[in-house]
């Protein structure tokens with residue numbers, strides 16, 4: 001029994017972090033129908049910013065988080081303006097954007113490798129290696145903090161999307177771009193801002209990831225498939241779906257890791273992605289593909 | 293008195309594609325219901341899209357209150373007082389009815405009266421109040437069309453353009469939609485309606501416009517259009533007299 005609870009807690013803690021990692025990807029897909037393969041590489045960029053801020057100046061990762069988010073959001077605006085904006089009216093939009101995000105991922109990886117080498121890094125504030133004990137059950141403090149901060153950020157995002165005027169414009173554009181335009185929404189501005197928020201979320205996730213996992217420039221390839229499985233299971237573009245999918249899959253992966261074998265844990269995500277695409281391609285909360 | 297809206301020898305099309313409209317014209321009298329009829333593919337939807345700014349005006353002109361709308365974006369034309377409800381109704385399926393109504397006021401510079409205006413609309417259309425917290429996509433076709441039409445009222449438009457509001461609705465519901473439209477017209481809102489069912493559209497209209505192959509063939513009082521033997525032959529099934 002204890003081991004079951006223990007496994008559940010570890011799964012949930014990671015679920016929060018992956019939910020944050022996936023939510024920016026989901027937002028960008030929802031608004032622009034861009035499958036941003038560069039998203040995980042930008043999370044790694046955020047992780048490096050956090051790592052060096054801690055290493056050089058002793059800045060706590062949680063303090064660095066908003067800074068990383070803003071830096072990455074600015075990079076997001078630049079990226080959108082330089083790379084994606086001109087594709088907006090292209091007839092081969094989906095093909096082009098997939099290629100462009102793939103190229104972006106390679107460039108980000110190359111740049112990070114060039115600057116920081118391929119050494120494995122992990123930010124090590126004191127809480128990263130601590131644990132809280134409740135009886136015989138332990139909760140790694142770092143994962144707990146990361147999970148809680150992730151959920152706070154996602155809640156803030158959800159409230160912004162639900163209740164602010166601009167958040168409503170973003171949701172409206174996601175659901176019916178032409179209608180939003182007809183009602184006076186500046187759809188191009190919505191695209192730029194959503195891209196900035198999405199990449200900003202990658203930066204924030206990077207800060208948390210930097211002390212939860214060890215990372216190196218090419219690590220993002222591992223996460224592409226993991227995040228895709230979350231976003232697809234949740235229903236492409238549904239942030240709530242991504243969050244629920246993330247908790248589900250991380251808990252399942254934790255149990256697979258504990259009872260089947262650690263090497264099978266990551267396989268959970270790939271297998272899930274495969275099965276979802278076969279059985280329910282619209283995901284848990286997505287529209288049927290033909291209606292999308 | 294000048295026409296409220298004056299479309300003259302209009303040429304327009306999609307992107308760099310061929311001209312779909314070529315020589316469309318139309319005059320719109322304030323407070324009247326105008327019905328555009330014509331066969332499938334005639335360019336009726338395209339005409340409404342060109343008027344509301346979704347398509348570029350290549351040649352000719354669209355004048356609203358004597359002022360050209362050439363080169364204006366849809367949101368600018370909306371702010372001038374022309375509202376467009378496209379065939380697909382332009383709703384946000386996963387936003388609530390109330391949120392959909394609020395989006396209707398997105399272009400308003402002054403938001404202070406927005407919630408009041410929405411309350412008033414809910415009062416007029418009780419079904420929308422009943423369903424206020426329900427996702428728009430879960431409502432019936434008639435309710436969705438009601439929402440789309442009611443939503444235009446928020447910006448107090450001069451002209452409302454409706455593209456086939458009857459599409460996919462049961463006959464009884466269709467009559468409800470036409471009744472809403474007529475009430476809107478009685479309040480001084482000018483209606484520009486595209487209708488696939490020509491006879492039904494003209495019966496509910498004051499003015500008829502016949503469009504074919506991107507050109508206006510004929511326009512005049514709805515009763516005259518209905519009575520015209522050529523129009524009857526081509527579009528009204530040939531025998532039913534008005």
Ligand SMILES: Nc1ncnc2c1ncn2[C@@H]1O[C@H](COP(=O)(O)OP(=O)(O)O)[C@@H](O)[C@H]1O
Pocket residue numbers: 306309312330331332333334335336337338339
């Ligand atoms: N989005 C589009 N892109 C290119 N051509 C279009 C588009 N929509 C309609 N058309 C073409 O424009 C013509 C007129 O269409 P439309 O205005 O929808 O006709 P109607 O509403 O009278 O049935 C058709 O030949 C159609 O193929």
Ligand SMILES: [Mg+2]
Pocket residue numbers: 336337338379455
């Ligand atoms: Mg049409």
